[in-house]
Amino acid sequence: MTETLTIHDFEYDLDPALIAQKPLENKDQSRLLVVNRQSGELAHKQFFQLSELLQKGDLLVVNDTKVLPSRLIATRKSGGTVKLLLLKPQSRNVSIWEAMVTPIKRLKPGQELLVKGEDGSETSIITVKDIVIGADGFKRLLVDLGPPENVYSLLSRVGFAPLPPYISRDYREDKSAHRQEDLFQYQTVFAQAPGAVAAPTAGLHFTPALLSALEAAGIELTTVTLHVGAGTFKPIEADLHNHTIEEESYTVSQKAADAINAAKKEGRRVIAVGTTSLRTIETAGASGFMQTASDQKTALYIQPGHKFAVADGMITNFHLSRSSLLVLVAALAGRELIMRAYKEAIAEKYRFYSYGDAMLII
Secondary structure, rough: HHHHOHHHHHOOOOOOOHHHOOOOOOHHHOEEEEEOOOOOOEEEEHHHHHHHHHOOEEEEEEOOOOOOEEEEEEEOOOOOOOEEEEEEEEOEEEEEEEEEEEEOOOOOOOOEEEEOOOOOEEEEEEEEEEEEEOOOOOOOEEEOOOOOOHHHHHHHHHEEOOOOOOOOOOOOOOOOOOHHHHHOOOOOOOOOEEOOOOOOOHHHHHHHHHHHHHHHOOOEEEEEEEEOHHHHHEEEOOOOOOOOOEEEEEEOHHEEEEHHHHHHHHHOOEEEOHHHHHHHHHOOOOOOOOOEEEEEOOOOOOOOOOOOOOOOOEEEEOOOEEEHHHHHHHHOOOHHHHHHHHHHHHHHOOOEOOOEEEEEEO
C-alpha cells in the first residue's frame, strides 16, 4: 500500500487568509479537531476541553525546548541588509554558528556585518567565517558571533523570534514593534532548555489553567527535549520515500523514560504533544522500551508504514502541504482520514500553521 503513495497524495490547497498571523489572546481558546483513528469520526471542539477529551491515566509527552532569538537583521558596511537565521553552533564552539542567509551572493570570509539593538543605539559586529554547503544542498554561512560567554546576551539584545516565512513581518520597516511580543508568544509554557530555532507549536495552546484542569482530571504529563532545527520543515521535493531530515539533538531524562515505560506497562495511552515529541519518543523507544538519552541525535523520518512503538496518539497543529510533518501525521492516523480531516478543517475555516488551531488524534 505505502509503495504506491507519492508526495502528490499529501497535497492540498489553502486560502492564504487561513494562515494565522498571530496567536489568539487566550491560547487555549483555539479550535481542536478531534480525529478518531478507529471510527474515522471527526469532532469539532476547543482546546480548553482537552481534559474532558482525554482519559484518566493518559500520559502527555511535551517538548520543553526553548526557542532562541535566532533571527538577526544585519547590514553590510556598504549599507545592504542581510537576514540571517542561525541554525546551530559548530560542535561545542558556541561562537561559530551555521546560518541560512539572504542574500548570500556578495558575502565573503572575513567580512564584518553590523547588528543593531532595538533602538539602534548599540551596534555589535559579527564576522563571516566561511561559506559551506548545508545538508539541504544550499549554501550556508558560518558566522562568528564573538566571545562564547557573550553570545546568548547578544541574541537576547538583538535577536528576533525565528518566525516561519508565512508569518509576515517587515523587519526593516517595523524593527522593534513586534520583537518582544513575538519573543514572548513564540514560546511554550514548557520552555526550559534553550536550543530550538523553531517552536514546537502544538505546545503553544497550553496555559496554566489548562494544565491545572488536566492534573485535576488525572492526566499525567512528562517532558522530553528536542531542539527543533530548520531541517524539520524542509519540503519534500520529489521522492516521498527517500526524503531525509537533518539531525536534531534530543534528551530523554530517567524521569521521563520511567513515566513512559510505566504507562506502556500499565496499558495507559501515551500521547505526544507535537511532531517533535513524537519523533523523540519513537527514536528513544524504538525497541518498545524507552531509553534515556543525553544530547543524542535523531533524523527519524516517519512515513506511512512506520510501526509505532510508543505513541498511541498525538496533539498537533495543521501542517504545510507536501511537508514531512503532514506525512508523519498521516502515518499515525492514515492518509485518507487525515486528508479528509484537512479538507473539513479548511471548509470550517480553521486557522492553520504555527499560530493556528490544533488537532487531537486518538
